[in-house]
Amino acid sequence: MHVSHLSLHDFRSYAAAEVSLDAGVTAFVGRNGQGKTNLVEAIDYLSRLQSHRVATDAPLVRAGADQAVVRAAVVRDGRTAVLEVEINAGRANKARVNKSPLPRTRDLVGLVRTVVFSPEDLALVKGDPSDRRRFLDDLLVLRAPRLAGVRADYDRVLKQRNSLLKTAGVARGSAREGALATLSVWDDHLARVGAELLAARLALVEALRPYVGKAYETVARGASRDDAEIDYKPSFDLGDATAPAELAAAILAEVARRQKDELDRGVSLVGPHRDDLLLSLGHGPDDARLPVKGYASHGESWSFALALRLASYDLLRADGDDPILILDDVFAELDAGRREQLAELVSGAEQVLVTAAVPEDVPAALAGARYRVAAGEVTRDE
Numbered sequence: 001m002h003v004s005h006l007s008l009h010d011f012r013s014y015a016a017a018e019v020s021l022d023a024g025v026t027a028f029v030g031r032n033g034q035g036k037t038n039l040v041e042a043i044d045y046l047s048r049l050q051s052h053r054v055a056t057d058a059p060l061v062r063a064g065a066d067q068a069v070v071r072a073a074v075v076r077d078g079r080t081a082v083l084e085v086e087i088n089a090g091r092a093n094k095a096r097v098n099k100s101p102l103p104r105t106r107d108l109v110g111l112v113r114t115v116v117f118s119p120e121d122l123a124l125v126k127g128d129p130s131d132r133r134r135f136l137d138d139l140l141v142l143r144a145p146r147l148a149g150v151r152a153d154y155d156r157v158l159k160q161r162n163s164l165l166k167t168a169g170v171a172r173g174s175a176r177e178g179a180l181a182t183l184s185v186w187d188d189h190l191a192r193v194g195a196e197l198l199a200a201r202l203a204l205v206e207a208l209r210p211y212v213g214k215a216y217e218t219v220a221r222g223a224s225r226d227d228a229e230i231d232y233k234p235s236f237d238l239g240d241a242t243a244p245a246e247l248a249a250a251i252l253a254e255v256a257r258r259q260k261d262e263l264d265r266g267v268s269l270v271g272p273h274r275d276d277l278l279l280s281l282g283h284g285p286d287d288a289r290l291p292v293k294g295y296a297s298h299g300e301s302w303s304f305a306l307a308l309r310l311a312s313y314d315l316l317r318a319d320g321d322d323p324i325l326i327l328d329d330v331f332a333e334l335d336a337g338r339r340e341q342l343a344e345l346v347s348g349a350e351q352v353l354v355t356a357a358v359p360e361d362v363p364a365a366l367a368g369a370r371y372r373v374a375a376g377e378v379t380r381d382e
């Protein structure tokens with residue numbers, strides 16, 4: 001798939017922008033702060049209804065405006081659809097496809113798919129478990145948009161349950177009994193929705209694993225430790241459980257075991273919100289492995305981060321779709337070897353959008369259309 005036209009209204013720094021795009025490589029080049037990332041962020045937002053840079057929508061609306069609109073013509077298998085999202089400050093967002101409103105905004109998720117490489121990706125390796133959980137969940141939702149609902153439900157259940165745990169933890173007598181009875185209902189919700197999310201993540205890690213190994217080997221060609229592995233690390237022992245019903249039972253049993261701790265601390269200590277994705281490197285399949293976090297060199301960490309993104313791209317492609325690749329300011333971060341390697345690997349994608357501060361940061365292998373971005377003006381170099 002590729003975007004053939006992008007329209008922005010009051011999105012980030014743009015009062016209005018109209019940009020026509022071709023399949024293949026397009027580079028947006030301009031000095032810092034001119035609005036290059038804002039352009040590709042808009043396309044990424046259409047894909048997931050989330051930005052790769054901020055957790056909330058407010059910064060996406062141009063300062064002083066109360067609504068941003070992102071519209072893109074997306075070409076897939078020769079057919080064009082116009083996707084649109086209205087981002088409203090303080091009100092629900094709205095989505096349209098070919099001008100028809102969608103019943104739920106989140107039905108837009110996955111209609112256009114992006115894989116974004118950005119300097120923030122190093123956090124996938126060096127950051128908190130929450131960065132790696134977000135990586136998995138974003139990919140889950142792109143592959144199966146229905147899971148956006150499961151993810152939102154889980155966040156809601158967790159919030160409710162945490163506030164109940166706080167109340168129950170300090171309540172006495174019959175108030176405590178009442179709170180505990182309500183809590184057991186929320187335990188069931190947590191186990192049911194949490195198990196669905198957990199089962200999907202476990203299956204995703206299995207599907208992604210071979211692609212990560214292959215991608216790392218290619219990116220880190222010649223590195224001493226080139227056998228990259230990913231493993232899902234649950235917050236408690238799941239035994240052999242993989243199906244949602246078994247996982248729900250395992251969560252419920254652990255919740256019962258940890259109830260005192262949870263009431264003392266007033267937070268949910270069991271569930272997929274406590275899990276992590278373990279990244280490790282070794283000399284070969286049978287070698288003693290080292291976790292990447294805390295052990296890997298800077299270069300190895302970058303290679304792993306790139307491998308996770310490339311693997312996501314390969315997996316989505318294997319699902320039968322060619323997602324749009326966005327390389328946001330990433331080449332300036334990489335040494336010459338990794339730069340060329342990455343450029344070569346992505347050059348065959350249906351559409352690659354690159355942002356760079358200076359033309360020299362765009363590798364030669366990524367020849368294509370060039371746009372200059374300066375003070376919110378986007379002009380095509382002829």
Ligand SMILES: Nc1ncnc2c1ncn2[C@@H]1O[C@H](COP(=O)(O)OP(=O)(O)OP(=O)(O)O)[C@@H](O)[C@H]1O
Nearest residue numbers: 012013032033034035036037038059060061062063
């Ligand atoms: N909601 C907003 N309203 C108005 N301006 C905004 C808003 N959000 C961001 N900006 C402005 O957009 C500019 C940043 O644009 P962007 O991140 O696209 O830069 P860039 O060209 O990618 O730069 P760099 O090369 O430094 O990454 C900044 O000047 C910032 O102040």
